[in-house]
Amino acid sequence: MKYEVKNIGKGYKKLKVLNDISIEFEKNKITCILGPSGCGKTTLLNIIAGIANKDSGEIIGFEKRNISFVFQEDRLFEWKNVKENIEFVLKDKMTKKDRENIIDKYLKLINLRKYKYYYPTKLSGGMRQQVNILRAFVYPSSILIMDEPFKSLDINSKQTTIEFFTKVKKLENKTCILVTHDIEEALVLGDKIVILSDKPAKIKKTITNNLSTYERKKNTEKKNQLKKLIENEIKKVEYTIPP
Numbered sequence: 001m002k003y004e005v006k007n008i009g010k011g012y013k014k015l016k017v018l019n020d021i022s023i024e025f026e027k028n029k030i031t032c033i034l035g036p037s038g039c040g041k042t043t044l045l046n047i048i049a050g051i052a053n054k055d056s057g058e059i060i061g062f063e064k065r066n067i068s069f070v071f072q073e074d075r076l077f078e079w080k081n082v083k084e085n086i087e088f089v090l091k092d093k094m095t096k097k098d099r100e101n102i103i104d105k106y107l108k109l110i111n112l113r114k115y116k117y118y119y120p121t122k123l124s125g126g127m128r129q130q131v132n133i134l135r136a137f138v139y140p141s142s143i144l145i146m147d148e149p150f151k152s153l154d155i156n157s158k159q160t161t162i163e164f165f166t167k168v169k170k171l172e173n174k175t176c177i178l179v180t181h182d183i184e185e186a187l188v189l190g191d192k193i194v195i196l197s198d199k200p201a202k203i204k205k206t207i208t209n210n211l212s213t214y215e216r217k218k219n220t221e222k223k224n225q226l227k228k229l230i231e232n233e234i235k236k237v238e239y240t241i242p243p
Contacts, residue, residue, distance in 0.1 A: 003027070003143065003175055008057035010043055016200035017043050021057070023194055023203070030169070030176040032190030034183065034230070040201040041179040045069075045145050048177065066141035068174070070149045074132040076120040082107075082131050083116045089139040106138060110167060126157030130164045137172045144174040150185060162188060183230050187223060188216045195233050205233045 003025040010018040017040040025031045033041050046052035048059060049067050076085050083103055090099045107113040112130065120128055129149060136144055149165075150158045162185070169176065180186055186193050186209075193207040207230065209216075215223050 003061040004058075005044070005048060006058040006060065008044065008047060008059075009055045010040070010047065010052070011055055011200075018047075019200040019202045021196075021201065021203060023206075025175055025177060026192060027175050028173040029191040030178055030189050031192045031194060032186040033177065033179045033194050033196060034186045034234075035181065035196030035201060036198050036234070037181055039196050039199050041181075041196065042147055044201075045147055045177065045179055049145055062143065065143055066139070068136035068139045068141040068144045070133055070136045070144070070146040072148045072151050074120075074128040076128055076132060078120050081117045081119050082112070082123075085120070085131060086135045086138055089135055093140055102138060106134060106168075106171070109171060110134065110164065124157065126153050126161045129153065129157075129161050133161070133165055134168060137168050137174065142174060144176045146176065146178045148179055148181070150180075150182075165189070183227055183234075186230070187211070187227060193230065195230065
């Protein structure tokens with residue numbers, strides 16, 4: 001199965017946001033979309049998810065597919081505990097017994113079982129986002145879209161939650177599309193890194209991240225070289241000659 005966007009264009013009145021965006025998303029891999037704030041990354045995600053309409057181009061492979069979406073904020077139901085929040089996305093998908101078995105299995109595997117009956121107000125920001133991510137993985141979808149899910153977390157919570165995400169990804173393979181403006185985040189998580197320009201956004205460079213798991217976590221020479229390459233690409237100024 002191929003997941004792809006081809007020649008996507010989008011604008012709002014006179015403001016052109018996306019300009020001829022083409023990306024192929026490899027199955028069960030993580031594609032990071034990296035770019036400056038306000039360049040149209042979230043707009044692209046919304047088009048892929050069917051939340052927003054495109055002006056031009058094609059969406060291939062996403063049609064009639066179940067998609068999980070993790071937003072910047074966790075969007076947990078404050079009046080439901082951890083178990084009930086996760087169960088909410090499974091209600092129409094399986095029996096009550098199967099729901100409970102799956103929830104218990106995952107909470108145990110990732111050391112969240114003792115928080116099963118905690119309400120969101122009793123959880124830290126990082127813990128809330130972990131439950132939110134777990135809910136997205138448990139939902140029976142083949143595609144996971146994440147819009148800067150670690151942006152609002154402090155450094156320690158962010159690192160813990162990224163490690164948590166990596167662990168859950170190994171348990172449940174999904175094709176992941178992750179938007180970020182954080183280069184380190186992209187290097188640690190992304191199998192493919194797509195760099196967008198400022199708006200009207202177009203693709204400046206696509207990089208395959210061949211770093212090993214160890215190299216992604218440490219400040220190795222290979223990682224620093226790749227980081228410098230990305231930084232240089234982002235710093236390039238693109239001048240538009242007025243008509």
